Amino acid sequence: MADKIRIALIGCGGIARGHVKRLLEIPEAEIVSLVDTDPNCLASYKENFPELKDIPVFSDYRDALGADNLDAVHINTPHTLHFPQIMDSLDRGLHVLTEKPLVCSVKEAKEVIAAAEKAGKVLLISYQRHYAPDYVYIKNEIEKGTIGQVTAIAALQGQDWLRGQKGKWRQDPALSGGGQLNDSGSHLLDIMLWTTGLAIDKVNAYIDNRGADVDINSAVSIQFTSGAIGTITVIGDQPGWWEDYTVWGTEGAIFLRNGKVTFWVRGQEPYEPTDLPAGSNPDQNFIDVVLGRDTNKTPAICGLRGIELWVELEDAPSGGQVEQLGKTVELAEVLDVSRDGEHVTTLNPSRDYYSAVAADPNAPLQSFFEGETTSEVGRTEGFSRDLWSA
Numbered sequence: 001m002a003d004k005i006r007i008a009l010i011g012c013g014g015i016a017r018g019h020v021k022r023l024l025e026i027p028e029a030e031i032v033s034l035v036d037t038d039p040n041c042l043a044s045y046k047e048n049f050p051e052l053k054d055i056p057v058f059s060d061y062r063d064a065l066g067a068d069n070l071d072a073v074h075i076n077t078p079h080t081l082h083f084p085q086i087m088d089s090l091d092r093g094l095h096v097l098t099e100k101p102l103v104c105s106v107k108e109a110k111e112v113i114a115a116a117e118k119a120g121k122v123l124l125i126s127y128q129r130h131y132a133p134d135y136v137y138i139k140n141e142i143e144k145g146t147i148g149q150v151t152a153i154a155a156l157q158g159q160d161w162l163r164g165q166k167g168k169w170r171q172d173p174a175l176s177g178g179g180q181l182n183d184s185g186s187h188l189l190d191i192m193l194w195t196t197g198l199a200i201d202k203v204n205a206y207i208d209n210r211g212a213d214v215d216i217n218s219a220v221s222i223q224f225t226s227g228a229i230g231t232i233t234v235i236g237d238q239p240g241w242w243e244d245y246t247v248w249g250t251e252g253a254i255f256l257r258n259g260k261v262t263f264w265v266r267g268q269e270p271y272e273p274t275d276l277p278a279g280s281n282p283d284q285n286f287i288d289v290v291l292g293r294d295t296n297k298t299p300a301i302c303g304l305r306g307i308e309l310w311v312e313l314e315d316a317p318s319g320g321q322v323e324q325l326g327k328t329v330e331l332a333e334v335l336d337v338s339r340d341g342e343h344v345t346t347l348n349p350s351r352d353y354y355s356a357v358a359a360d361p362n363a364p365l366q367s368f369f370e371g372e373t374t375s376e377v378g379r380t381e382g383f384s385r386d387l388w389s390a
């Protein structure tokens with residue numbers, strides 16, 4: 001391997017700018033090519049990042065993958081493109097950092113995880129909350145038992161997604177693979193499972209498209225195998241950004257409101273912790289993992305867990321049908337465009353994976369998908385979809 005990890009950036013839109021800035025600060029990282037189907041995006045990157053002005057650009061990522069001087073890719077493209085781009089990159093023997101959501105179905109998620117295993121390459125999903133001081137602190141305190149046994153969780157995120165993304169790929173199911181729940185909601189599903197280590201037993205949801213082609217507002221109810229309960233509320237139709245995460249336990253509660261953490265332990269006054277750990281980011285972790293000096297803090301399994309829950313929501317008891325405006329329609333019509341319809345057989349391998357990784361950070365992933373049983377999985381008990389606007 002060269003002195004530096006040489007990276008092709010696939011997708012040069014909004015989020016990739018942050019990746020470029022962070023990569024430029026990592027001495028062992030080098031961006032060697034840019035890929036985007038939109039020449040204006042490529043030109044804008046060349047203009048805004050003088051460090052990249054002389055590197056080659058490509059409109060087709062497969063041309064970039066053909067270069068000799070490549071160790072890794074960063075994938076920052078619309079969601080349904082992630083799967084072929086990850087697979088082709090791994091096939092070419094490259095390490096992959098991909099933006100969320102990992103891919104758009106359980107089948108695809110298992111395939112990319114197996115392909116990374118087979119290739120012996122790093123596959124890291126860019127869930128930045130795993131590196132954020134507030135969320136890391138919350139996870140650590142839950143593990144330490146500061147609030148006792150987790151009994152309930154509420155995760156909420158809102159933004160002006162309905163208007164802000166109108167006419168863009170995020171509201172085109174063929175490119176997005178789903179709406180706000182699959183997009184920003186993917187972070188909430190992930191942090192809920194990651195910070196608590198809980199496994200999901202049952203879910204149901206009400207989803208409102210607010211007149212769009214994809215889900216905009218969602219109210220998801222969850223029962224965990226431990227008996228704890230939780231809700232995820234994803235609102236794509238509100239004035240601006242808001243993120244709110246609360247975990248209740250037998251001994252207290254943790255409140256995270258737009259970055260401010262408050263603990264309230266039984267018998268004490270609420271307090272704001274001042275000893276939050278230092279933060280990091282997925283780009284630094286990616287380089288460190290490729291160089292063999294750290295473990296993967298956001299392995300692809302985190303992406304699979306989110307997709308499992310998302311697919312579980314689609315598993316309507318009526319055999320894939322829901323009531324929409326008084327008429328029965330195929331669930332796939334309203335929710336599932338790109339997915340393969342494969343149902344989750346169990347959600348527990350992921351939880352087992354976390355236990356195993358705690359014991360052995362290098363535990364192979366593949367074994368957690370073998371011997372799946374349906375005995376531990378709770379089927380969806382109810383699923384309703386009410387549209388407030390036509």
Ligand SMILES: NC(=O)c1ccc[n+]([C@@H]2O[C@H](COP(=O)([O-])OP(=O)(O)OC[C@H]3O[C@@H](n4cnc5c(N)ncnc54)[C@H](O)[C@@H]3O)[C@@H](O)[C@H]2O)c1
Pocket residue numbers: 010011012013014015016035036037038041059060061075076077078079081099100101126127128183
């Ligand atoms: N982690 C986060 O908090 C976060 C935040 C925003 C976006 N994202 C994720 O980043 C990814 C990109 O989102 P974005 O906001 O940057 O979108 P964007 O629309 O700003 O950028 C996407 C880019 O991909 C390019 N593109 C489209 N098809 C392509 C192809 N076949 N090959 C190469 N490039 C192609 C587009 O031209 C565009 O420049 C998505 O997966 C999104 O969910 C993550």
